[in-house]
Every structure is written in structure tokens, then in C-alpha cells.
Amino acid sequence: MRIAILGAGSLGTIIGAYLSKNNELVELIDVNQAHVDALNQSGATITGTINETIPVKAITPDQMEGHYDLVLLLTKQLYNTDVLKNLTPHLDTDSIVLSLQNGVPEDSLASILGKKRIVGGSVEFGATWVEPGVSELTTAAESFQANAFQIGELDGTTTDRIQQIKGILDAVGNTTISANLIGTKWAKLLVNVAMSGMSAALGCTYGDVLKDEVAVTSAVMLADETIKVGTASGVEFDELAGFNLNIFNIAADKSNLPEAIGFSKKAFGPQALLKASMLQDLEKKQRTEIDYINGFVASKGKEVNINTPFNDLLVRLVKKAEEGKGLPEFEENLAYFRELLS
DSSP states (O other): OEEEEESOSHHHHHHHHHHHHTTOEEEEEOSOHHHHHHHHHHOEEEEETSOEEEOOOEEOGGGOOSOOSEEEEOSOGGGHHHHHHHHGGGOOTTOEEEEOOSSOOHHHHHHHHOGGGEEEEEEOSOEEEEETTEEEEOSOHHHHHHOOEEEEETTOOOOHHHHHHHHHHTTTSOEEEOSOHHHHHHHHHHHIIIIIHHHHHHTSBHHHHHHSHHHHHHHHHHHHHHHHHHHHTTOOOOOBTTBOGGGGOOOTTOTTHHHHHHHHHHHHGGGTTOBOHHHHHHHTTOOOSGGGTHHHHHHHHHHTTOOOHHHHHHHHHHHHHHHHTOOOOHHHHHHHHHHHHO
């Protein structure tokens, strides 16, 4: 099977490395020429909770040739128009595109590439891009190997091809097949909204969010808004790494808030070293996916008449950083969340 890793950033580098190690015919595709050159010259170097260098083949999008049997889509949604235009000539009728993008892009992808081609999924581990050719795995090695992916057909059926994809991805880490793909994607969205959102808004790691009571409480409130908006939209949230996310459905009297905060510290503790990809974008003075993460929840909230003050605030803070080409200040932005909580 010929496989493309389209978007070989922090996650794609690690995924592509382990698939290549398993002797799959894999091409890591990225627009960063320096990164592509380093991957070809020195291999994919994985640091952090695992240390390993694995030979890979990397190319830029303009070097794509022929058809791919399986494409792992890891680019940012904000670039989908150009990405999909470039990808389409390299798909045949039986090609499969596994969306591992943040957010919930499956309907949009299906409308452009055809519903038959699309399989959805979520990446359950975290990574940080260090430099060309180097990606830091920020999730504990045991957690990474035990829960690497969730994937599923759009209609929830278990097909031969989804079983085949699971077999391929198991070379990276354990892969679970979900019969509730939308619930799976919203579950991953919840984590990105809460933890990646706060990481980007405060300019810090997940661990820094978890150590500060205002920050972690705000993260829980972001998750609460996501649960309420998703439920009102007809979503049944799937478990994430064995955890029932309904714990984030905060009661009106907030009586279960302490329990949700304690759960957050335990559940996300293994990813304490993770720095949100949106924060990495801000560091590079690039646009973020905020409109497809926290902005998506805020937009859906308006559709179903659910207020989302924490997501609204977070979107404003990240967009302010985007426009100013500067990094968020932890204490300065934390004050806005403290005021909202009070």
C-alpha cells in the first residue's frame, strides 16, 4: 500500500517515522523545504519521552507523483482549499483519505473529495515540532503506545478497509475503531478546545495550565461549553482514552466542578509537556486554527442558543496575538479568565 503523510509537522513526522520503520511504502509530504531536506538527510528524529531516529522519505507537495492508496491528512484546516486541490490528482477511485485534522472537517472533506473516500480519525498523543527533522513526543511513552488513534467510517460501520487501516496504524500505537465517529471527533475537539486553547491563549504548556487553579478551572469551563453545545447539536460524546467526558458537564450550581478539575489534572497530566500547535503557530508568527477549534464551538453555540463566554474570550485573545504578531503573556491573559470566573 502506498501511503502519503500529508502535513509532516510534529505529529506527521512521528507517524511517518513509525510507519516507515514498519516497512510501509510511505512518503512524508510537507511545504517546509528545510524540514524535508533534514528528514531525507538525517532521518526523522523523535525526542522527548522516546528517543529514536528513523530513516524516511520526504518530499514537497510539488514532487507528488502517481496515486496514493491511503492519505493521512494532517494539514491545518485553514489551508484545505489549496491542499485538496493539489491532492485530488493523486487520488484514484479506491483511494482513502483518513482525516486526522483538528476539529470536525469530515463533512467538508466529503463534499470536495467524495464521501466514499473519507475515513475520520483523531490523534490521541501530543508532539511539538523542535527543528527541521526533529519532533518531540510530549505524551508519556506508555500512553502513546496504548492509545495512539481512534478511527472510524462516517456511517459507523466496521468495514474491511477500516480494519486494514487499523492494522497499519497499530505500527505507530494502539488504534481503536469507533462506531461513533462524530462523538469521537467532538471528544478530541473538547480536549483541543480546553487544553490547546488555554495553552495558546496563555502562551504555556499543558502542564502550566494544570498547575494554575484559574487556568485549569477555565479549561474545564471551556470543556463544559463544548459538552453543552455538542449535546444540543445532537452529538453523543464518545469516550476518550477510556474516559467518560460527561464529567465535564458542569451543573448550574457548579457542585461537580472540583471533581472535573481533579479529573483534568489526572487525565491530562501525561501530556504536561505538550505545547499547543496553535501556540507553536503564534511563535512562528503564523495564523492559527482558532476558528476551527474554539471558534467552531462558539459558532455552533450561536446556532443552538448556548452561550459560550469562555470560548468567545479565548478566540479574542488568540486573534489579538495573531494580529499583533506577539506571544500571549500568561499573567496578563490569565486576568481576563479570572475576571470571567468571578
